[in-house]
Amino acid sequence: MSGRAFELQLKGYGLTTAEIHYRLPDYPKFLQLYIWQEYDLAPNFPELKGFLDFWQKDLDGPLHSIRIVHQRLIEPREWRAVDGIISIH
Secondary structure (H helix, E strand, O other): OOOOHHHHHHOOOOEEEEEEEEEEOEEEEEEEEEEEEEEEEOOOOOOHHHHOOOHHOOOOEEEEEEEEEOOOOOOOOOOOOOOOOOOOO
């Protein structure tokens, strides 16, 4: 893991994956797929929104649909103290 990625995770960023379906202007009947992955902040997703703004301004393929998955990799965990001895064989 790079230092930048670790720093972003400590600031609350999580790994965001976007499955972007789009059409090519030359073949409008076919759906194409592009996978985008970056560290981003939920629920506003500023990095993803910036990428999609770039896509709509500078690329020719019109967007069809987008599916987003987001997971914080570093977050507080639940724990409880266990009183006793646990034997593991």
